[in-house]
Amino acid sequence: MVSTRAGAPAGSVQTAPRPPAAPRPAAHWLETAEDEGSGQIVLAFDDNRIASQLFGHYGQNLALIERRLEIVAEQRGNHVTLEGPREACEQARHVLETLYARLKKGGELLPGDVEGVLREAAAQGLLFEFDAATKKQSFDEIQLRRRPVRARTAAQDAYIRALKRQTLVFGVGPAGTGKTWLAVAYAVHLLERRVVDRLILSRPAVEAGERLGFLPGDMKEKVDPYLRPIYDALHDLMDRAFVERAMTSGEIEIAPLAFMRGRTLANACVILDEAQNTTSMQMKMFLTRLGENSHMIITGDPSQIDLPPGQTSGLAEAVGLLGDVEGVEVCHFNAADVVRHELVGRIVAAYDSKDAAARAAAPAGNGAPRR
Structure with missing residues (x-):
């Protein structure tokens, strides 16, 4: 150029070629x-x-x-x-x-x-x-076979750097900030380079008050709607045929949080999405699944809690307890980091202002209402 x-x-006009590696x-x-x-x-x-x-x-x-x-x-x-x-x-x-x-x-x-x-x-x-x-x-980036994934905001940049240096990373903030997508991208990066043997991706299935036992269909049909965002991220970042083969072979496992109990997750990158909907006991159970040579990434939005009133979110508790623990890093996002349509950022900011006013006027509770 x-x-x-x-x-x-x-x-008058001055024109000079710009060598690729030369200073400006x-x-x-x-x-x-x-x-x-x-x-x-x-x-x-x-x-x-x-x-x-x-x-x-x-x-x-x-x-x-x-x-x-x-x-x-x-x-x-x-x-x-x-x-x-x-x-x-x-x-x-x-x-x-x-x-x-x-x-x-x-x-x-x-x-x-x-x-x-x-x-x-x-x-x-x-x-x-x-x-x-x-x-x-x-800004930093994650190298994948399909294409590099680059941070688009300062918070995303800090998040990627944390993923590269820590064993356990929390990504906390509103929807649309890239928390889950970047977590899946980093997990794919580790799998492609054989740093880990498998990916394990999980969510608590409690949205909208539904429970798995009351939903129609077999287990896959029950949990697929809850895990669709993770499927979408995988298919965006990897070849679809490879994803299907890896899921069949067990290299990629997608399961509700309840299936983690009693397991030790070694040589794996483990992601827990929508973690604001875990209870304190569920979060402790999940965190203690971490095995040798594994990485764990936990994402969630404290403003979108679906737990019954009065029940403490395991995400909020874990962030408060573990923020200063060696090997753990907490990355926070806000409305300015929303990378969807520019209007989404303004919508999130408007709701944040409303929720902040409601919290100031009411006793401390479990979190802002679901929006």
Whole structure:
């Protein structure tokens, strides 16, 4: 890719190739007469097909960058002119160059990737990727055979780093923050590299007050609806045929929490999802299943508890008891980390405000109402 910037004399243009491994070239900036501190950067991309992917269908990716950074991004062919405050234009340049580099390496541009790189730059205060002078680098990622899975927020970055260094990790926060998806991605990473022999993925089946014994069908038919999010994550991260073979052979096991009792889970990566719906005894039972050469990941949202009134959530208790224990790390997410549709983050924040007001006005209880 070539970066072309307006020079000091009006109307002149300086163009220089940007070596892939070299430091960033000096920024040649043209300040507009109308607004001191504003100006423009022109980017030219050398592959029209990849540039089209970068800009998005009907320019939707450029439109998102415009909204987030409050600049104007005007596209003509494989060129983009960025106009606005200097810092915002430099940040837009970073986002476009980072995503273009990923596409040139054969990567995919998935929904949320533009938002992820925008958040990455904002959270770390970076206007460019790894720089030898600053010793800073971009968000961490998990390497999988199908594709790398990259953090999109600072909280996700901290979560991935915790997964790589700790034996037991709690991911606590609202829906849509990537807690379960990243946990499954890391488990798949361990299985693909034969660090562990199997994956064990579990959830407590208590949603909406239903109990397994009262549901129709055999055991698989009873538990499948509760475990569907885990199936979806596996099929997104691995070849579907491999997932089915691994489940048949026992390399991947998906089961309700009740099936964990009496077992020692060695040489495995074990994930407990929706852990806010465990009781104190269930959580203790699950934690003590940990065997040699195993990793355990526990995820949940304390604001979505389905336990009977007055019953303590095992997740909340475990986080309070084990947060300072060696080998354990607790990672917290909030509404700002929601990586679904941008409206979801605002919806979660609105409900969080309502729940906070309700807790302030009422005696301490089991948690906020299910929403």
